[in-house]
Amino acid sequence: MHRLALLFALLIPMTAHAQQPDFAARAAALHKEVPLIDGHNDYPWALREHNAALDLDTLDIRMPQPKLHTDIARLRQGGVGGQFWSVYVPATTQGPAAIRATLEQIDVVHRMVRKYPETFEFATTAADIERIFKTGRIASLVGMEGGHSIDNSLAALRMFHAAGARYMTLTHSTNIRWADSGTDKPRANGLTPFGEEVVREMNRLGMMVDLSHTSPDTMRDALRVSEAPVIFSHSDARALNDHGRNVPDEILKLLPSNGGMVMVTFVPVFLRAGGKATLADVANHMDHIRTVAGADHVGIGSDFDGIPAVPAGLEDVSKYPALTMELLRRGWPDEDVRKALGLNVLRVMRRAEAVAAQLQKTRAPSVATMN
Secondary structure (H helix, E strand, O other), rough: HHHHHHHHHHOOOOHHHHHHHHHHHHHHHHHHOOOEEEEEEHHHHHHHHHOOOOOOOOOOOOOOOOOOOOOOOHHHHOOOEEEEEEOOOOOOOOHHHHHHHHHHHHHHHHHHHHOOOOOOOEEEOHHHHHHHOOOOEEEEEEEOOOOHHHHOHHHHHHHHHHHHEEEEEEEOOOEEEEEOOOOOOOOOOEEEEHHHHHHHHHHHHOEEEEEEEOOOHHHHHHHHOOOOOOOOEEEEEEOOOOOOOEHHHHHOHHHHHHEEEEEEEEHHHHOEEEEEHHHHHHHHHHHHHHHHHOOEEEEOOOOOOOOOOEEEEEHHHHHHHHHHHHHHHHOOOOOOOHHHHHHHHHHHHHHHHHHHHHHHHHHOOOOOOOO
């Protein structure tokens, strides 16, 4: 009986409790191998909400910040290797005021990196991220959230790129003159000719085209026009929750030919109708995108510090390893997890940079204007 019992012990799968340390060790190893790159964190806007002067000492993230989802200690605990800091301004802010507010938000990121040099370093390329990750610091990038920030000016777009912005979400919650939002009534039925020119100029610059917040028609038009991979910096799968902020399967199926990716967001109302979401819901959306589009086209874009509620189990930036462990528990091979953590973002960025290098040899800066 003793030998039989030993045989069964070897044959019966380990309990979830017994497996936990193994998953934890594997997750920790993966976070050391590749940078976890989050596509969307709104700390700069949270700072503005707490202090109109944008004084970093107001929410000094060197210290614990229980009112926020983000501080340095928790970023370290979460194994974050790269962060796109969102330089969001509300869609109600229009014209020159939007340009000014966006520049102020970009300045927050530059000042943050300067204030905490032992933790952050500013990055603009995939190579920067990899180099900074090897030093043990967190690569800090800028993502613009909404085409209203350029006030219909391609010159403004170019200057934002010069200031470090490496993606721009084409719309936010409402339509703009040249593109439709996914949460507004269709007006342009996608991109106008000027909107297409914005995409082309972003390709020429090497600025990634972000289709979160856009309508399916805008998504389709951008995928048709863009010569570089697109991103969804913080979106979920519409097949799992029919919300205007999510990506339909028909668009997911177009991503392999474009090379783009969806960075799954933690916003509860996008994850599940009713908004009572958990870490498992995030993994469900990642599973779905991996199934429909492929492992090369999924990533993470939390929207931490831009959301009033969070999924249970993903309460702040310290919790990313729990998501990594969940993917491993679900049978994701290590290489697919590496891709979702950061390799897909690095691939998309490299391709955008390569397309820009080629286009700049033959295409001058666009002088198109909004009619």
